[in-house]
Amino acid sequence: MDDTRWIDDDAGPIVRPYALTGGRTQPATGGFDLIAVVVANRPATPGDAGLGSTYAEIMRLCQQPHSVAEIAAHLRLPTGITRVLLGDLVEKELIRKPISTASVPTDDIFRAVIDGIRAL
Numbered sequence: 001m002d003d004t005r006w007i008d009d010d011a012g013p014i015v016r017p018y019a020l021t022g023g024r025t026q027p028a029t030g031g032f033d034l035i036a037v038v039v040a041n042r043p044a045t046p047g048d049a050g051l052g053s054t055y056a057e058i059m060r061l062c063q064q065p066h067s068v069a070e071i072a073a074h075l076r077l078p079t080g081i082t083r084v085l086l087g088d089l090v091e092k093e094l095i096r097k098p099i100s101t102a103s104v105p106t107d108d109i110f111r112a113v114i115d116g117i118r119a120l
Contacts, residue, residue, distance in 0.1 A: 020054055025080055027087025029097070034069040034079060036098035038062050038086060051092075058085060062095055 032038075040062040051059075054075065061071055072082035089095040 020052075020077075021081055021084040024084050027083045027090075029087045029090045032068045032083040032086050032098060034067065036068050037065045038068060038071060038098055039065050039096050041094055041096055051094075054085060055089060058089060059094060068098075 040059055044056065044059040044063060054077075057075060058071060061074060066074075068079060068082060068086065071086070072079045075082060077085075086095065090097045
């Protein structure tokens with residue numbers, strides 16, 4: 001977001017975060033945990049700027065895996081807004097839909113596996 005202009009340190013960017021999402025507060029596609037890792041489906045191209053500078057910046061960032069929290073921090077946007085923008089990119093199939101942390105095994109399952117291996 002190098003092209004962001006600031007009014008002053010307290011006011012923040014001229015474009016308010018909810019203006020980026022048209023007032024939407026929930027992603028159109030899927031949910032995004034703070035620790036969900038996001039990766040682009042393809043390399044960023046100059047044409048991605050046509051999506052808007054914020055979307056293009058997300059595409060550039062997601063050439064390497066980043067968590068939702070990292071993306072939000074880099075963009076200096078609330079996580080809710082970042083989740084909506086990520087949902088838009090998932091809908092356009094520009095980023096991979098992250099695996100929900102709900103489907104990740106719990107510590108109890110890992111302990112049971114380790115105990116089973118030790119018992120061998």
